[in-house]
Amino acid sequence: MKAAVIVFPASNCDRDAKVALTEMTGKAPAMVWHQDSDLPDVDLVVIPGGFSYGDYLRCGAMASQSPVMRSVKAHAEKGGAVLGICNGFQVLTESHLLPGALMRNAGLKxxxxxxTLKVEETQSAFTRxxxxxxxxxxxxxxxxxxxYADDATLDRLEGEGRVVFRYAAxxxxxxxxxxxxxxxKRNVLGMMPHPERVVDGATGGTDGRALFKSLIETLS
Amino acid sequence: MKARVFVTLKNGVLDPQGKAIGHALNGLGFPQVGEVRQGKLIELEIAGSDADKARADIKAMCEKLLANTVIEKYEIELK
Incomplete structure (x- = not known):
């Protein structure tokens, strides 16, 4: 599986994603700067966590307009896999690759x-x-x-088996x-929790390994 | 021309910041404050003098970037 990680100004989990992908696939992913309009030929694009563009205007709003996102959209439209983690999820909703929006935490903190998450759906390249x-x-x-999404969108997401992870609390x-x-089309996953931070037991757990393994098995 | 764009959360979308501000105001001795909603004000300088064109252009800017219409609405004021 060939992978690329998009790097925005103030991305800060891009290197975590690189370490996780290198560990799981045995080769380093391409690191693609946000100003590049061309993506290398890859199976998976990861949009990492962080604070792209300092979260100015809205989280992910500026990043969604960057040159590289046009290529990411084209990759997704062709059925290519895209994984957006944390700020990457925010970028995906702002880019309309995923429905809904991510708002300020209800507790403001x-x-x-x-x-703890419950895996709700295993019929996907990410969670099989x-x-x-x-x-x-x-x-x-x-x-x-x-x-946040309106009730009709939430009903649709649930009805179509598109809610992949749910918080236990x-x-x-x-x-x-x-x-x-x-x-x-089930080829784009956005999630707030960080699977790339749990591929090595030395950093707190290995529950994320199965996500990358699923992708490798599906996309290689 | 100068334009002001007010971006606010749509009715029905929970505004935790507005709620916290409301609580703080109540705590400061303003019990008359009910619901508080917080938004953004964006000031723009626009070249040209065609107000209709400016309004249409700013609407496009709002739809493309300034507001996230999944959760926000906007109002445009031109001077």
């Missing part, structure tokens, strides 16, 4: 801790390596992870405890 209903622990670190007020969702 930045939440930084490991959280998990068991349905399995509990996993991923860290979260965000101030704006409160997922909601840390941010997210609608229907949603932590991660898929696009209609």
């Amino acid at each position: 930045f939440v930084c801790k490991p959280v 390596g998990y068991n349905n209903g399995q509990s996993v622990v991923f860290p979260v670190a965000h101030g704006e992870g409160n997922y 909601n840390p941010n007020g997210s609608a229907r405890d949603i932590a991660g969702i898929l696009s209609e």
